[in-house]
Amino acid sequence: MRRWFVIAGMASLIISLPALIMMGMEYVAACQGYSRYKINRYQINLPYGETRTEFGGHDIVIERFNEEAPTGNRGSTYYAISIDGKSFGRPRPQHAQFERRDREPLALVEISDVASGNSTLYIAEAIPDPHDTDSYRIVSVHSDGRIDEESFAFSDRSYPPYRVLVIQYVSEKPIGFYSNVMTTWPSLLYPIIYPIVTAVSGLIFIGVSIIRRK
DSSP: OHHHHHHHHHHHHHHHHHHHHHHHHHHHHHHHHHHHEEEEEEEOSOOSEEEEEEETTEEEEEEEEEEOOOTTSOOEEEEEEEETTEEOSOOOOSSOOOOOOSSOSEEEEEEEETTTOOEEEEEEEEEOOTTOOOEEEEEEEETTSOEEEEEEEGGGOSSSTHHHHHHTTTOSSOOOSSOSTTTSOOBTTTBIIIIIIHHHHHHHHHHHHHHHHO
16 A cells, blocks of 8 residues: 555656746746846837937937738738947848737837846847747847847747846747746646645655555
């Protein structure tokens, strides 16, 4: 009988372990990210026409266009980005890519580094992909005047941690640093029954087997 308690306990723990590890990694990464960076402000759903702002001694202009879509689609949104008159936008697509998006694909996010106190204005953009693979582009305007530009796939979002803090405003779905285990809407099945109850049950089974052995 004790043997079955051990088997049941080990099986429950083994089943629960992957989810618990991912939840732990996500929790630690979120704590580190939000303790290192502070989100000062963000702007989403930019209006059509020009949006102007100044940061780090630079004049930033973002112009939003919209192309008509066939019946039943929302249309294709295109952004022209310029800093001090220099274009930082992607080439305008020759053919509109009509998508149903709950969130516009561009956002402005200002974040401060808590340790240094320096601020950066990020222009985040979700890049449409014909293969339905999420990828992103960030133009960074630093408070000291530097300008950086980077593009990366969804799988490369984890580091540096500011990437997740920025692209969360242009992603169509909630995203985590390493996985989406902590962004799923909680239910009785997850994470209550699995992995919490299954893990606790495994510990109880193993504990009972130890007690019965004595």
